[in-house]
Amino acid sequence: MSILRKLGKIDYRWLYITSLILTAIPLFVPIGLSVTLSEPVKDYYAAIQALPEDSVIAVSFGGSAALLDEQEAQFLATWKTIFSLGHKVIFYSTTEDGPMILRDHLGKKVIPEDYGYTYGVDYVELGFSPLGEPGQASFAANIRGVYQADSRGTPLDDLPMMIGFNNFENIDLLIYEYTSCTDIEWAIRQWTVPYQTKVIATTLGCCGPMAAPYYPSQIAGFLSGSGAGTELEVLSGNPGPGAAMSDSKSIGILPQLIFIAFGNIAYFANKFSKEDEQ
Amino acid sequence: MVGTMELLGMALGTFLIFSTLSMLWKDNPFFRVGQMAVMGSSIAHFILLNMQTVRDNAWTPLLNGDILMVIPLVLGLLMYARLKKSIAWLSRYPSSVLIGIGTGVMIAGTVSGQVLDQIAITITDVFNGGGINAMIIAIGVVTSITFFVFTKEHTGVVGKSASIGRKFLMISLGANWSGEIVWYLTQLVGRLMYIKNFLTALMGG
Numbered sequence: 016m017s018i019l020r021k022l023g024k025i026d027y028r029w030l031y032i033t034s035l036i037l038t039a040i041p042l043f044v045p046i047g048l049s050v051t052l053s054e055p056v057k058d059y060y061a062a063i064q065a066l067p068e069d070s071v072i073a074v075s076f077g078g079s080a081a082l083l084d085e086q087e088a089q090f091l092a093t094w095k096t097i098f099s100l101g102h103k104v105i106f107y108s109t110t111e112d113g114p115m116i117l118r119d120h121l122g123k124k125v126i127p128e129d130y131g132y133t134y135g136v137d138y139v140e141l142g143f144s145p146l147g148e149p150g151q152a153s154f155a156a157n158i159r160g161v162y163q164a165d166s167r168g169t170p171l172d173d174l175p176m177m178i179g180f181n182n183f184e185n186i187d188l189l190i191y192e193y194t195s196c197t198d199i200e201w202a203i204r205q206w207t208v209p210y211q212t213k214v215i216a217t218t219l220g221c222c223g224p225m226a227a228p229y230y231p232s233q234i235a236g237f238l239s240g241s242g243a244g245t246e247l248e249v250l251s252g253n254p255g256p257g258a259a260m261s262d263s264k265s266i267g268i269l270p271q272l273i274f275i276a277f278g279n280i281a282y283f284a285n286k287f288s289k290e291d292e293q
Numbered sequence: 294m295v296g297t298m299e300l301l302g303m304a305l306g307t308f309l310i311f312s313t314l315s316m317l318w319k320d321n322p323f324f325r326v327g328q329m330a331v332m333g334s335s336i337a338h339f340i341l342l343n344m345q346t347v348r349d350n351a352w353t354p355l356l357n358g359d360i361l362m363v364i365p366l367v368l369g370l371l372m373y374a375r376l377k378k379s380i381a382w383l384s385r386y387p388s389s390v391l392i393g394i395g396t397g398v399m400i401a402g403t404v405s406g407q408v409l410d411q412i413a414i415t416i417t418d419v420f421n422g423g424g425i426n427a428m429i430i431a432i433g434v435v436t437s438i439t440f441f442v443f444t445k446e447h448t449g450v451v452g453k454s455a456s457i458g459r460k461f462l463m464i465s466l467g468a469n470w471s472g473e474i475v476w477y478l479t480q481l482v483g484r485l486m487y488i489k490n491f492l493t494a495l496m497g498g
Contacts (some may be wrong), residue, residue, distance in 0.1 A: 031317045038478065039485050081335075084483025111342045145346055149398045164349070203403025208410075218364070220479070221472035224465060232414045233406065240472065241479045263482040265476065271474060274318055 017288075023281030031039045031276050038267030046262045053225075056246040059236030062188065062215045063096055070102045070187040071180075075151070075202070077193035078116045082219060086192070089217040090116075091125055093190060095253040098130035103176060105186075107141040107154065107162070110194070114166055115145050135165075135174040142166030151205040153185045155212070161252025166276025180287040183210040190215055191234075196222035199229060217243075295494040303491040310484045433461040 046079075066072070074094075078086060106121070108114050113169055117140055121127065127138050141162045145152060153160045156179050166169050171177040179185075189212050191202040199216055206212040213235055216226055220240025230237055238244060242264070245257030295303070312327030347369065357364035368390060374383035415434050418427035434457030439451060447455045 028318065034478070034482070035485075038482055041484055042482070042489055082480075085479045087483075111339045114342075141337040143342060143345065143346065144350070145397070149394050152398050163354075199408065200399075200403075203406045204399055208402045219472070220476045223468060223472055224468045225332075228411060231408065240474065240475060256483075259486065260479065260482045263485070264478050267478050267482065268475065271478075 018279065020285060022277045023285065025274070025277070030270055031188070033270040034267050036268060038263045041262035041266050042259070043213065045259075046266070048262050048265050050245055050249050050261060052246050052250060053243070055237045055239070056243050056250065057232055057236070058231060059215045059217075059238055059243075060096070060250050061122045061246060062213060062235040063093075063100065063102075066100070066102060066187055068101065071185055072097055072102050072104050072188045072190060074104060074106045074190045075109055075154075075192060076113045077191075077195070077198060078105055078113055079110055079194045080112040080116060081193050082118065084256075084260075085219050086167050086194070086217060086240050087120075088245065088255050088260070090120060090244075090249055092244060092247040092251055092253045092257065093192075093217065093238075094121070095255075096247070096251045097190075098125065098127055098132060101137075102187075103131070104138040105141065106112045106178075107146075107149070109144040109146045110197075111143060115124060116139075135169070135244055136176055139174055139176055140166045148201045148205060151201045155205055157212060163289045183212055186212060187211050188215065190217070192217045194219055194222075196225045199226045199234070200232045203229055203233050300491075300494055303487075303494060307488050307491045311489060313482075432457070437465075439460050 056269065078090065088193075094104075095107075104127075106117055108117065121140065142165060144161050146154065150161055154162075158177075159171060162171060165174060176287075179239070183206065186210050188220045189202065189206050191199070191206075191214055193199065193202075193216065196218070199218065199222070201213050202216065206214055207229075214233070215236045216234050217238040218226055220242065223237070223239025223243075226234065226237045226239065238247060241257055241260055245254075245261045247253075248255050303461040309327045309330060312323040313331070315321055315327075316324040336482050347366075351362045351366050351369075357365065372385045375381045380418060395409040415427075415431050418433050421427075423430075436454045438458070441459035442451065442455070445451055
């Protein structure tokens with residue numbers, strides 16, 4: 016068997032093993048590779064920075080426990096940025112996992128009270144509601160139509176921040192955090208089009224190409240994958256899990272690139288050699 | 294310093310990670326255990342949270358006198374009619390309501406936000422200093438749409454356009470696929486970090 020044919024038939028488990036080893040090494044011996052900032056991330060950060068003092072931000076939280084590694088850096092860097100600027104925040108969950116992740120992260124990894132926040136006055140957590148797109152529409156038009164109480168069971172009218180607060184008119188920026196790629200369309204259809212609410216979004220790396228057509232005309236900026244989370248950490252000066260992951264991803268991807276190159280070289284070499292034989 | 298219970302939780306998590314990753318070698322009982330544990334706990338969590346939602350949003354308001362809440366409750370129960378073949382047709386009512394509301398809610402935003410606005414932006418960007426990027430996007434949009442025109446044979450100009458569109462589609466799929474690969478890698482890095490944290494905690498770090 017020729018070398019080229021052998022290249023095309025390497026046991027795929029070698030790919031897994033080499034990827035695993037190369038991914039693990041930087042976790043123990045950080046390399047410190049540089050991070051390049053992309054335009055959607057810069058604009059995402061600029062949209063938050065441009066808000067006037069005491070603005071109100073709604074965070075539509077669609078995080079998933081199974082996909083958290085991809086988005087944790089985005090979430091933490093975003094929340095730290097918001098809290099450091101002192102804006103008021105409403106968190107509401109669109110996924111079943113959402114409240115669990117929020118409870119864990121807002122209580123342990125980013126603590127609003129450390130930034131001088133008071134629950135009910137500066138931020139609220141409304142909990143999960145099986146929203147879907149009609150739910151987003153309902154939330155934008157009438158928050159109390161979806162939530163009568165917050166996640167702790169306190170009626171909304173008993174929360175100082177929520178008094179006289181009931182729809183899109185009170186919201187200066189929507190941060191749309193989602194995992195299902197086509198969900199970005201909900202924000203476009205239910206927030207951008209009817210109310211011209213400023214929207215920025217965070218999503219998985221594989222969903223970025225589906226968010227890109229709406230940027231910058233309909234969404235002001237977006238974070239796609241943990242790489243963008245790392246960029247936001249660098250941009251906002253809030254290091255977190257993204258920085259720790261960055262080197263591992265950059266090195267761990269190398270075997271896959273090499274295998275793709277080998278596979279293609281072997282494929283075309285075999286194809287041309289067969290044509291020559293004929 | 295990590296507490297004993299937390300350490301046990303991390304040990305269980307590490308065991309489940311190794312069990313799941315063992316599938317990369319071949320199917321085995323450890324993988325099955327990990328798979329079932331993740332699925333079982335996820336389903337239990339989802340069921341409990343949705344039951345809580347029904348209680349808070351419909352059942353409690355009904356008990357407090359909001360008689361209209363009978364409607365969503367009955368519609369919800371009708372969904373379970375599909376479990377018995379003879380009355381399965383009843384589940385079509387809640388399905389129809391869901392589809393009707395979903396379509397009604399999305400249609401206006403779709404036409405305006407995803408069709409008209411997108412067409413307008415694609416065209417105006419070319420003439421408003423969008424440069425080479427705007428031009429590439431415009432060509433990509435037109436040729437890719439041509440690829441999906443099946444009412445005219447793909448020959449001549451249409452054929453050439455469809456051929457270029459196919460290449461744009463391939464590039465687009467490639468970009469999506471690269472995102473997928475990096476996503477999988479991120480999941481792996483995240484789990485390796487979890488194991489590292491467990492080992493650090495185990496050694497009293």
